[in-house]
Amino acid sequence: MRRRLIVILTIITIIAALVTPVNAEEPVKQQLLVDQARIIYKSFMIDKNMAWFREHMHKAKGFLIIPELLKGGFWVGGSGGRGVLVVKDKTTGDWSQPAFYTIGSVSLGIQFGGEKSEIIMMVFTQKGLDRLYASSFKFGGDASIAIGPVGGGAKGDVMTDFVSFVRSKGAFAGMSFEGAYVKANYDWNQAYYGKKVSPVGIIEQKLVSNPGSAELRNTVRSSFK
Template identity: 55%
Template structure:
């Protein structure tokens, strides 16, 4: 094995290890994530949705909710670093029924990423991704997928009157940090099914397709979030 190949293998192993650590940290009850339960996450997702819908800068976001295939709402994406950096958070995915305009039950996912280079400090952001294509929807059916790989992602247009012409990505992301709406690069992040939260919320082991496609399970605790999305997308 040449030195170059060995270096590449070590680098890939380091990235995989750091990403695993990020997902482990997301699962730990620390800091603002303390005692975070599935229902609390659903309730927080509604607060995040309302924050976005009420903002004048989110005109494009609100206007295009009615033709989005789904949303991935992450109420708190934590980012921290010192030389090596990472970000992680938990969120919920809901899909919109194109015939009725109604939104389905939430499926729980985690998101994480690692980065390299000089970076010191931390930040917390609210993130909402609109799922714009069928390919974006189908990427959710597996156990995990990487943004920017087979599933494309773009920063959403921000600002009153933002046109957003030519947005063709599978997912379009919007973020809010310290009260300000801005772009947050998520390329390279991995989205992974949160099986523990799904099982806890629905009382049995379920796959993403059981929730999002077959609609085999339900929880009345998601009613306010589902109704909030329906009204935000123009439902009466």
């Protein structure tokens, strides 16, 4: 009897393993983007041309870090890329879990002429954050953006919602983002956190977390010390 019971239990276990849904794949692509964002942020911080960035970073509410904007990344003749947004908590001063975004335009690649670019956008206003918290928006009509000053002697304040810094092949250059769109990437958020969640749910409501973001958040946090 006991032997028969063991056989039955074994069969049940095997069947359960076969019919139980397989866990979602590990978010390899999403984690790679988070890791790349940390590397880009760190490299921008130590770049001699980023004096203005370092001097004004304490005024920023958040950073949208786009490790790669590729010419023809999403469609022929255009440019596109993915990035992550981290936001500073007004109460604790800590940095949020990353929310994923997609950026694209049919004109960015033509205006810049490069094949691959690394980008950091500083978010300076609540309006800028509110636009990012929406499903999508366009630069120019929905939010203002300026090219960030580069070079050791860069001075002055820039009164816009966003300030962008673009580097291609190791050199900083201007890129107009007027007309470019930014969209919250809900699929990548779900893949990274294991559940459907909005940028507001990630950043403001703190509904989810992923330990894989610790190095990025620590890197941003340590840059303010």
